[in-house]
Amino acid sequence: MSEAMHTTPAPDGGPAGPPVLPTPAETTKLGIWLWLASDCALFASLIATYLTLHGQTAGGPTAQQLFDLPLTLVSTFALLLSSVTMGVALEALQKDDIAALRRWLVVTALLGAIFVGLEIREFHHYTVSGLWFQRSDFASSFYVLVGFHGLHVSFGIAWILSLLIFTFRKPGGITRADHWRFEMMSLYWYFVDVVWVVIFTVIYLLGKVG
């Protein structure tokens, strides 16, 4: 296994290939990217469904009648803010300031919880105002799309909480070797935020305009 062997030129003249293999952390990250790509396709399908069916109100309430933009703007703001606090948390991680990391993760999770809470409130409000899940195809496709996104945020919150527990339980404390766990979760969190921007535009903004 001498050095000479490794540099043996390729008989077909092609590249000798990367001598450095990707680390397991890098490979895991690639998997998260692929998962998010497939999730994009899933959201795209649901958005297409909503766009196909949103006119079918079956005599029930319409988007213009129900949507309350200021309230949705508040929850949108909470979610966007959570992306910022997530960034701050990762910054703290880079500086090995675990206390700050925990603090900012809690803030991020709380902002996420506010978003989910407001969404539940919104769903409840619509339901009692006559737009229950089965009321019309507009209703069903709306609840499925927005609810599916809400579940994504909820999963993200659970993920953050699990990482918080991890910071306490990991023997030997958090080291460089654990950073990838936080980075991957943040990737997911940003993704969910970006999807919300699309949903907000397609459903709420365009819905209000008509």
Add this chain to the structure above:
Amino acid sequence: MATLSERMPAALARRTAAEYGIWSWLTTVDHKRIGIMYLVSATIFFIFGGTEAFLMRLQLMRPENHIVSFQLFNQLFTMHGITMIFLAVMPLLIGYINVVMPLQIGARDVAYPRLNAVSLWLFFAGGLMLYSSWFLGGAPNAGWYNYAPINTGGVLNPGSDTLGISFYVLGLQIAGIGTLLSGINFTATILNLRAPGMSLMRMPLFVWTVLITSILIVFAFPPFTANLGLLMFDRLFNTGFFDPSKGGNALLWQQLFWIFGHPEVYILIMPAFGMISEVVPTFSRKPLFGYTTMVFAIIVIAFLAFMVWSHHMFTTGMGAVVNSVFAATSMAIAVPTGVKIFNWIATMWGGRIRYTTSMLFAIGFLFCFVIGGMSGVMLAAAPADYQFNDSYFLVAHIHYVLIGGSLFALFAGTYYWFPKMTGRLLSERLGKLNFWIVLIGFNVTFFPMHFLGIDGMPRRVATYPPGLGLSFWNFVSTIGVFILTAGILIFLYNLRDSLRNGEIAGPDPWDARTLEWSIPSPAPEYNFAQIPLVRGRDALWVEKQHGDGRMLPAQIVEQHGDHDADDHDAHQHHADRHLVHMPSPTPLPLILGAGAMVAGYAGLYRVWWLAILALVACFYGIFRLMYDRDPGYYVEPKGDVG
């Protein structure tokens, strides 16, 4: 250096205790064992699907037959289609991908071994659930593509008021998520785990087709997931996404279905192309002709696969312009496909061909797939499709591409790779018999269906009256099924018999070209004692030509400070080349599969608390898998690289 027993006594002791029992299979994360479990379970499902086909052909053997009721016939063709596509051919392909692909790229396993086990158990749970429908009120009955609005029940399809179609929805959802995870896993494996020196353009063609197939899976399965999710709401929660009487849109199901469905048929054929591309060069003793154009062709096919879905909907009234566009893109696929056919023929041209069973099936593949391809182009001509659509012509077409294509390639692959999995060769004598009887039976069964279709016999009919000129060819077709069945039984017998009595294969029985043949048969659990250095395309062949026929070990520079490196020394095999670090077995994937199944049944029977409980448990299991710190164990390879 310390001896092995001083170093890792406890870990090694634990290993030898539980190496071969059934529990070691249920908890394994070894890609080869997972692959073999895919192959075994998919073969069982194939027998189920074949039995359903057999019953249908028995019914259609004579006019006015009443062996099965009309409702049962609907369930038979539906379950047959679903089984063959989702539970037989696709998992057979995934099985071979699992066994072969990591070996061909010189890796120790796939990128995420435990996720791989999750995929397996989700597939298995979904398949089991689907099949339990036969005993729980009746199987789904609306065809494999389950069109709206007959999939929502009511007057159009009284039969679907049973749970049948809900089984379709939840069973395929669970199995489908397993497939999606496989797609992610294989893509990451190929992109990141290739041995040093194996650039993309040095990958065996099979690996290329797996990469492209996996990317297709990653993007094509989500629309199906969404579609099934919407239908689940329609059936379990009384929404009306696909129910026009509630303002829903029945064509929406069709659109979402075929955005998935057309790439799906390429998912079924691409790895088959890859297998043929391994078998043909080996037995022609020539490198694959036009490697670069082959790679280019599969990329083009994959790209086009997403732009042709509406050719399944020519007759839904999309209009002449839309129809013409989709007819053109569909016919365009024939071009890269034709390129591949010519490349395979050119590979054989002037080669010293060895007519092994594997090679015979590859040649049979070329022959049958060309027929299927030509009837495909005929169907892509939108005006002609108004005549052929939903006739037996179509049934002939799909079986020429799926049996003559995918299944023949799987036969070729089985005869080729069986020794690598078991250490023994399949009997060539039985193999030849197997090939000729299957080839004859297949053509006698399906060629007459072209005539039946042109004579106007619709697909999915449970019987037909005498005197329409359909009786003769239907009779011939069923005779063909008897022959075909005999051929498949010979194959199954060959598998069982050769497992015990087959000739010992040795590492490289075919004098082949790729990395999997540089290691012993069956492949040891760690695959490669040392990661090989790849010095050209057809890595092993290069060493046979330019070296001493054995792979050189690569010197790997691994980055330190990566994850878990402080928990245990993941890179011990550097310091001591005779120890390979392996991930431990775990029952969690199996439990996850079971949990998904419980959630599925609970949803079906509307026991909501249980469904939610099971789902929460599944997510808990996922988190456990994420944080489970696996110390792994060490094995000492026997011998060095090869």
